[in-house]
Amino acid sequence: MLKKRLIACLLMKDDLIVQSIGFNRYLPIGNPKFPLEFLNKWDVDEIVLLDISAYKQKRKLNLKILEILSKSCFVPLTVGGGITSVDDVQKYIRSGADKVSINSSAINNSKLITQIANIFGSQCVVVSMDCKLDKDGIYRIYKDSGKIPTNLVASEWAKEAESLGAGEIFLNSIDRDGSKIGYDNNLIKEITETVSIPIIACGGVGDFSHFASGIIKGGASAVAAGNIFHYIEHSTIIAKMNLLQSGVDIRMDSEATYKGREFDKNGRLMMMSREDLSKVEFTRGKENII
Amino acid sequence: MENLINIKIIDYGMGNIQSVKNAFELLNGKVEIISGPSDIKNADGIILPGVGAFSNAIKNLKERKLIEPLKEAVIDQKVPLLGICLGMQLLADNSEEGGNNEGLSFIAGKICKIPYMQGYRLPHVGWNDVAVKKKEPLFRNIIDKGSFYFVHSYRFECDDEFVVATTNYGQNINAVVRKENVFGVQFHPERSQRKGLHLLANFVNYIKGTKI
Numbered sequence: 001m002l003k004k005r006l007i008a009c010l011l012m013k014d015d016l017i018v019q020s021i022g023f024n025r026y027l028p029i030g031n032p033k034f035p036l037e038f039l040n041k042w043d044v045d046e047i048v049l050l051d052i053s054a055y056k057q058k059r060k061l062n063l064k065i066l067e068i069l070s071k072s073c074f075v076p077l078t079v080g081g082g083i084t085s086v087d088d089v090q091k092y093i094r095s096g097a098d099k100v101s102i103n104s105s106a107i108n109n110s111k112l113i114t115q116i117a118n119i120f121g122s123q124c125v126v127v128s129m130d131c132k133l134d135k136d137g138i139y140r141i142y143k144d145s146g147k148i149p150t151n152l153v154a155s156e157w158a159k160e161a162e163s164l165g166a167g168e169i170f171l172n173s174i175d176r177d178g179s180k181i182g183y184d185n186n187l188i189k190e191i192t193e194t195v196s197i198p199i200i201a202c203g204g205v206g207d208f209s210h211f212a213s214g215i216i217k218g219g220a221s222a223v224a225a226g227n228i229f230h231y232i233e234h235s236t237i238i239a240k241m242n243l244l245q246s247g248v249d250i251r252m253d254s255e256a257t258y259k260g261r262e263f264d265k266n267g268r269l270m271m272m273s274r275e276d277l278s279k280v281e282f283t284r285g286k287e288n289i290i
Numbered sequence: 291m292e293n294l295i296n297i298k299i300i301d302y303g304m305g306n307i308q309s310v311k312n313a314f315e316l317l318n319g320k321v322e323i324i325s326g327p328s329d330i331k332n333a334d335g336i337i338l339p340g341v342g343a344f345s346n347a348i349k350n351l352k353e354r355k356l357i358e359p360l361k362e363a364v365i366d367q368k369v370p371l372l373g374i375c376l377g378m379q380l381l382a383d384n385s386e387e388g389g390n391n392e393g394l395s396f397i398a399g400k401i402c403k404i405p406y407m408q409g410y411r412l413p414h415v416g417w418n419d420v421a422v423k424k425k426e427p428l429f430r431n432i433i434d435k436g437s438f439y440f441v442h443s444y445r446f447e448c449d450d451e452f453v454v455a456t457t458n459y460g461q462n463i464n465a466v467v468r469k470e471n472v473f474g475v476q477f478h479p480e481r482s483q484r485k486g487l488h489l490l491a492n493f494v495n496y497i498k499g500t501k502i
Contacts, residue, residue, distance in 0.1 A: 001416065001418070001419065001458065002416050002440075002459055003408075003416055003417040003418065003419075004416075004435055005416050005417065032344065035376045040483075043483070045439075046415070047418055067308070069307060070308055070312060071315075073309075073312075074312075074313065074480070074481060074482075074483050074484075074486065074487060075439070075481055075482075075483055076439055076478070076481045077309070077481075093305070093306055093308075093341070094307075094308060095308060096306070096308040096309055096312065097306070098306045098309060098341070098441075098478070098481060099441075118343060118346075119304075119342060120341060120343075120345060121302070121342045121343050121376070121443075122340045122413060122443060123341070123413045123415060123441040123442060124341055126343070161337045167413050167415070167441075168413075168415060195409055196406070196411050196412065197412070198307070198411050198413075198415050199418070205496065221411060221415070221416065222416070242369070251417045253436075253437075253439045253483060253484055253485065263451060282394070
C-alpha cells in the first residue's frame, strides 16, 4: 500500500532557516545545513525548502546553498521561491531539487504550470496555495507570502491548477500558520474532495497529535509542518510514531522508533518509569551510511 | 584508490542528475556526468536517470547522438545499465506518453498511463512497499518488504520474465525490471533513504562482480 507521508518544511529567509508565525513574524533557526541533515537522518519522508523572501526581492534562491544541501539529502527535495520561468526550474533541478513549488508566479502566470509539466512532467510541479477564510466564509487565495488578497476561490484555483498540469498541491492555511492549534481540516477536506491529485496539508501543527487529523479528517495524502520540527530531538520520528499509533500507515525505517512508548495527549514522549528504565538494555545499532 | 569503477551518468538535459550523482559519490567516489556520444566509452556502469516526459527525453537522447553508443555499450559490450524512473521507461519498446514514441528497446515492453481507479490519486507519489518476486543482486541483504519513493503517472508493462519486483497501488505496477545486464527501477533509489542507497550499493557491487 502507498504510505502517507510526513513532510518537513524548511523556510529560508535571507539564507537562514526560520520559524514563521502568521506569515509576518520570523524566528531565526540558523544555518540550513543542520536541520536538513538531522531531518534526513530522522526518517522524514520528504523535505520542502522554501525561500520565502526570494520572490518579493525579485531574486532566485541561492543555488550554492541548494547544491550543498542536496548533497546530504537522500529523500525527495522540493524547492520553491523565486521561480518565474522554466529556465529557473531547470537551474533548481540542476542544483539538486527533485520537484519545484510555485505559488505567486503560478497565480500571476498560470501557463507556467503547464510549461513546467510539459517539460519536466506533472510530478515535478507542486502548486503551493496560501489560503485564508474570508469573512463571507469562503476560502480564498492570497499571494506574495500571504500578504495580497486575490479573487481566487481556493477550491476553484485547486481545480484549475490540476487541469493545468500540477502534480501535487501544497495547501497552506494562513489563519493557522504558527498558531499551534492544528490543521484547518475543513479547508483540507474541501480541497481533497475537489481534486484528484495528492494534497499536502500544512499550517498550524502545534503538537505531534495534530498530524493524524489532517489525514484522517482532512483526507490529505501528506502532512507537513515546519516550526515543530525544530528544537526537538528525533522530532520527525516521534511525529511518525504518533501517526502510527493513530492508525495511519507511514514508513518507519529508523533504528530508533519509540515503539511501545507512551505519549501524552499532546503527542510528546513520556518519560519511562524508573522500573522500566532499569530493564532497558543498551545495544549498539547497525552502522548506517546516512 | 583501489577498486573504483567508472560509473557514468547520462545527462540528456532532463532530470535530477545532481541527486543521482550525490548518491553515487557517497557510494563509489568516482562518478561522471556525461552528455556526449564519445564519453560513454570505457564506462563500467551506466546510469540513465530521468524525470520528465518520455517524448522530450527520447528527442534529447537523439539530438545528443547518445542512442547508438548506448546500444553499442549495453547490447554489444554488455555494460551494466540502471535506468531510474523515466530512465527505466526509456528501456521499453515504446510509450504512449505524448503521442506514440519509440524507446530504446532494451527490455521488451511498453509504457502506458496508469488507469485511474477510485480512491487512488494520480500521479502515484510517495513511499510504497515493494514485493520482491525474484532473488536478484539488486535486493541483496535488503529485507523483502521495504518501501521506496515513487513518483510517476505511467507504468512499464512487460512480460513476467523480466519482472523482479512489483508494487501495489490498487493494481500491480512493475517496480523493478531486469534483462541480463539491463536493470530498471521505477522508484527513485537516490531519494529512498537507507534502502535506496543500499540498492544502489548493490548495483555498484554487481558492476564490480562483472569485472572480475
